[in-house]
Structure formats: structure tokens, C-alpha cells
Amino acid sequence: MKQFGKNIITSLLVLMMVFFFSACNLDSDQNNGHEPGNGYDPTIILPTGESVNGFFANGVIDNLYWGIVINERAAALTNVENLQKALNAAAEREIRNPILQNATYYLDGSGELNTRFRIPSNMRLNLNGSSFIQIANASIDYAVVTFDNAENSAIFNGKVIGDRYGHDYDTITSSHEWGYGIRVRHSRNIEIFDLEIFNMTGDGIYVQGAYSPDVPQIIFSQNITIRNNEIYNNRRQGITFVNGVDGAVIHDNFIHGINGGPRPLPLGPEAGICLEANYVYSETGEDTYTRTIRNVTIRNNRLEGALNTTLELRPALQITIGSHRIIVRNNEIAGNIRIGRGDKIIIENNIVTGGELPTDGINAHGKGYDSAFDVIIRNNVFENCLVALDRKDEFAIVDNTFSNSRVFLGNSSAVVLNNKFNTTIPLATAIEVRAWNSEDPDPIFNVYLWGNTISGEGFKQDILRGQHLNLSTHDNQADAENYYNSILTRF
Numbered sequence: 001m002k003q004f005g006k007n008i009i010t011s012l013l014v015l016m017m018v019f020f021f022s023a024c025n026l027d028s029d030q031n032n033g034h035e036p037g038n039g040y041d042p043t044i045i046l047p048t049g050e051s052v053n054g055f056f057a058n059g060v061i062d063n064l065y066w067g068i069v070i071n072e073r074a075a076a077l078t079n080v081e082n083l084q085k086a087l088n089a090a091a092e093r094e095i096r097n098p099i100l101q102n103a104t105y106y107l108d109g110s111g112e113l114n115t116r117f118r119i120p121s122n123m124r125l126n127l128n129g130s131s132f133i134q135i136a137n138a139s140i141d142y143a144v145v146t147f148d149n150a151e152n153s154a155i156f157n158g159k160v161i162g163d164r165y166g167h168d169y170d171t172i173t174s175s176h177e178w179g180y181g182i183r184v185r186h187s188r189n190i191e192i193f194d195l196e197i198f199n200m201t202g203d204g205i206y207v208q209g210a211y212s213p214d215v216p217q218i219i220f221s222q223n224i225t226i227r228n229n230e231i232y233n234n235r236r237q238g239i240t241f242v243n244g245v246d247g248a249v250i251h252d253n254f255i256h257g258i259n260g261g262p263r264p265l266p267l268g269p270e271a272g273i274c275l276e277a278n279y280v281y282s283e284t285g286e287d288t289y290t291r292t293i294r295n296v297t298i299r300n301n302r303l304e305g306a307l308n309t310t311l312e313l314r315p316a317l318q319i320t321i322g323s324h325r326i327i328v329r330n331n332e333i334a335g336n337i338r339i340g341r342g343d344k345i346i347i348e349n350n351i352v353t354g355g356e357l358p359t360d361g362i363n364a365h366g367k368g369y370d371s372a373f374d375v376i377i378r379n380n381v382f383e384n385c386l387v388a389l390d391r392k393d394e395f396a397i398v399d400n401t402f403s404n405s406r407v408f409l410g411n412s413s414a415v416v417l418n419n420k421f422n423t424t425i426p427l428a429t430a431i432e433v434r435a436w437n438s439e440d441p442d443p444i445f446n447v448y449l450w451g452n453t454i455s456g457e458g459f460k461q462d463i464l465r466g467q468h469l470n471l472s473t474h475d476n477q478a479d480a481e482n483y484y485n486s487i488l489t490r491f
Contacts, residue, residue, distance in 0.1 A: 053093075054089060059095055060099045060100075060128075061086050066083070071103065071104050076107050080117045084117060087118075087120055087123065090123065091120040091121070096122060096124060097123075097126065100125070100127050100128045100158075101128065102130055103130055103131075104130065105130060107144055109143045110134075110137045110142040113146070113185075116146045118146045118148050120150060122151070122153065123154075124154040124156070124191075125153075126157050127155065127157050127159075127195075129157060131159040131160075132159065133163075134163045135163060136166030138170075138172055140176050141178035142179045143182070143183035144162070145160060146183045146184075147183070147184045147185065148186075149185065149187060151189050152188075152189045153189070154191035155182065155195070156191070156195060158195060159196040159197070159198075160181040160204075161197075161199050162181060163199070177235060178201075179235075180200060180205070181234075182195075182206070183205075183207075184207040184208070184224060186209050186210035186220065189223045190221070190225070192225070192226045192227075193227045196229070196230045196231075197229060197232075198230075198233045199233055199234070202235060203234055203237040204231035205229075205239045207224055207242070208242045208244055209243050209244015209292065210244060218243055218292055220245065220246040222246050222247045224245065224249075225251075226239060226248070226251075227252050228253065229253045230255075231253060232255065232258070233259075236267045237272075237273075238272045239274070241274070241293050241296065242277060243292045244293075245293050245294070247294075248296045251297070254301070254302045255302070256272070256302075258272055258305075258306050270314035271305075271314060271316070272305065272316045273298060273301075273318070274315075274318040275318065275319050275342075276293075276318065277293055277321045277322025291324035293323045293324065294324040295324075296323075296326050297329070298326070298327065299327070300330050303316035303335070305360070313335055313360055314335070315335060315336040315337065315363075317336075318338040319345060320338065320339070320340030320341060323343075324343055325344045325491075326342065326345045327345075328350060329349050329350070331350045332351050333350055335353075335354070335360055336363055337361070338363050338364075339362065339372050341372055343373050345376070346375075346378075346491070347377045347380065348378045351381045352380055352381070354382075354385040354386065358384050358385050358405050358427065360384075361382055362386075362387045362388070363388050364389045364392045371391055371393060372393075372395075373392070373393040373394040374490050375392070375396070376396045376488075376491075377395070377397045377400065378396065378398040378399050379398075380400045380401070382405040383403045383404065384405060385402070385405040386405065386407075388410075390408075391410070392414070395412060396414065396483075396488075397415070397417070398416075398417045398419070399417070399419065401419070401420045402421045403423070404422075404425050404458070405423075406423075406428075406430055407431045407432070408434075409431075409433045410434050411434075411435050413445050414448070415448040415487075416448070417448070417480050418451040419451075419452045419453075420455075421453065421454040421456070421459070423456040423457075423458035424456060427458050429460065429462065429464040431463045432463075433464065433466060434466035435466060435468035435470050443470050445470055445471050446483075447472070447474070448484075449463065449473060450475065450481075
């Protein structure tokens, strides 16, 4: 019996020694060549098996093979170069779904466009929970990730973090508002999803077309999908579309805390989502505003306007110059919706919440080139809001519920039809219609009012009609419905 016990102990010791020496003699491929002190984080679960020419069997990129270093700020420039080599090789080998090892990667996207980290066509990059961090820099512009003339590509499942608080705003005199998390430039069929994007000196996501001086025309980015992201604490915008976006869906995102600062102050528009065309080439040979942002749907998002450093509430959503056929549907919006120049805009089935006093909600203000027309605002719930139209045409405000909220129309043509107003706080009027001297020669502003129910003891006056020779109000059901239908037929 004693001998049997000794044999067991001896066998166990032999097994332990075999395991120990086997572990010590693993070849470099088997342990992936990663050693502490060389950018290796032992908490990362690495894929099993050997990599083949820089990729493991499941598509995970072999960092050591490509010289990609994790958790190291000093490697930011070489990481951009080496990550690019890895993705280019994946594209050549038709590895369509590469996966990063879960880690923190410092990058520098402040160089020239062709030196920045770009996702090739026909590739879906899975960050696998990783973080891309832009190192602190003094550049007025950067992009951590870029899609440039790419198609059928995606990035998802991780974090993209800017250098807002470490940025050098002093060396170069500028607003430093062009630091982007992700930049999309004249690309097609692009998806951006399941990401956390924050702390940019400019915008979280910036989507644009391109101007071709040879043709002269806009080359559009098309079929862009931005979904299920949290975007916050950027200085200028959450998401921006500029010249040349045709076909996009922004849905199920949470965008908040967009505000200027720390320096220089302030920035504008500081919107959660902003659609804004710049001057573009026209067929007449002159720079003009045209419909260069079109066919965009914004739905099922949670958008929160933020107070900037001057304590001004910035817009949760801004739809302005060059916007055409825009749908805003089923969103929860806290703060302002601003509407500048655009047409064929539908805002429906949203919950819009203002501040303690009804001064925020929808602000449509403009004149001349900045005027909007063919806008439908219907089936929304407004709480503590002001819906204000100033120098706008062909607006329809229909079937909305206004709680502690009101409507103001100034120098505008619109129909206010079948809305419900109720207030528990003191408000001057539920609906106020006014006109004043206009820059346009002999304008006529027609306002149609019908079927609106107004209740609550807070309104001092249900409807206030200003007197002006250019203002005409109509209280007739058929006229109101015909005016609304005439707008609908143009969509």
C-alpha cells in the first residue's frame, strides 16, 4: 500500500514536470510570439492555432506579424501604417470580415488623406470590442477612420475616441473643428454600427460627397447606414452630412452632449445631427445652394440637445441648406429642431420635449436663400415647446398634440389643422399669426386654421391674429384641407 502511494506521487510529479517543460518550449507560432513588454496584454484571449500570412483561421489579424502594437501611444503612426497593410492584404486575399484582437490601439489620423487609416471596399471590419484612440495633436483636422471612395464596407463593435481634452488648440490659430471620428467621402453602401464615438474636436461621423473639377459636378456618397451607435461629447456635431449625400438611414442611435469648448469658443451649430450643404457648383457656372443632401431618413433615435459653454441650448437636429426629401420619424428629441433651407421634409410621430419654458421645439427661421418650403409636421407630441415659423412657405402642422406648447407663424404661409392644445402653465396664446413689412414685393401670407381644439386655463388667448395688409387668415375646413392636400401631392 505504501509502495502504491509512492507510485502515485511519482507519477504526478512526472506529469507536472512534463507539462512545465512543454509550456516552456512552446514555439513562437504556438504562443503567437507575444511576450510581456512587447505590446502583449495577457488578459486578451488570442485565437488558437497558427496564423497564415498574418491572419488566423477565423479572420483575426495577427498583430505581431504586422507589427501592430497595442496600448502604446508612441506606436500611433506605425499602427496606422501597419493596420493599413493588414487590411490591404486582407482585401487582396478576399478576407472580407477581418477581426481585430480585442485591445486599445493608438492611432494618428492627422496626416494627409492618403496616409490615414482607410477601410477598403468589400470589407467589414469587426473591432471586436477594441478602442481606436486618436493621439493628442495640434492639427486643425483629422479622421481616426476613413472610407474614401469605398463601397460595400462597414466598421462596427468598438470605440472611436478623440483627443478633445489633450488637443493643442494654440499652436495653429483656428477653430480646430474638423477632427472626425469617422469620415466617409464619396463612398457607397457603407455601414457604421454598434460603436461608441466621443471626444472629437469636430464631429463624430462626417459624411460627404466630392467635387470633381474635371466634370464639374458633385460625386455623391450613397446608401449610408448609421445605426445603434452612441455618439457624444464632440465639440461640433454628432453626425454631419455635407455636399453630396444621396440615400441614407440614421436609426437607433443615442446622440447627446454635443457642445463647444474647451477652446476656442463657441462652435456652431453644435447639433446632434446636422444636414448642411455648402456652396456647390451649378449648371449656370455660379456657386449656389442646390439639393445635395437628399433622401435621408432619421428614425428611432434618441437625440438630446446640449447646453454649450455659453449656456445656450444647441439643436438636437438641424436640417438646413440643400436638404431635399428628408424624413424624421419616431424619434425622442429633447431640445431644438432647426429647419433652414430645404424642401420635401416630413417630421412625424416624434416626441419632442423643450425646456422649462416653451422656447424650444421646432425653429424654422430664414429668408431668401435660407427659406424652406413643403414641410409637413404631423402626429407629433410636443411638450413644453414652441413651434415657430418665420418667413417660411408651404408648411403643414397637422394632427399634433401640444402640451404646454404653442405655435407661432410670422410672415409664413401654412395650415394648422386638427391639432390639440392643452396647457397648465401661463401662455399668451395657443396659436399666434403675424406679419410685418417684408423684403419681398407685395407678398401674401395665407394661413389656414381649422379643427384645432384648445383647452386648459393657461392660455390668455386661444388664437391671436395680427393685422397686416399682406396677411390673410382662413377659417374654412375645405380650404384648409385643400391646402394640406396640395402640399401632399408634391411629395
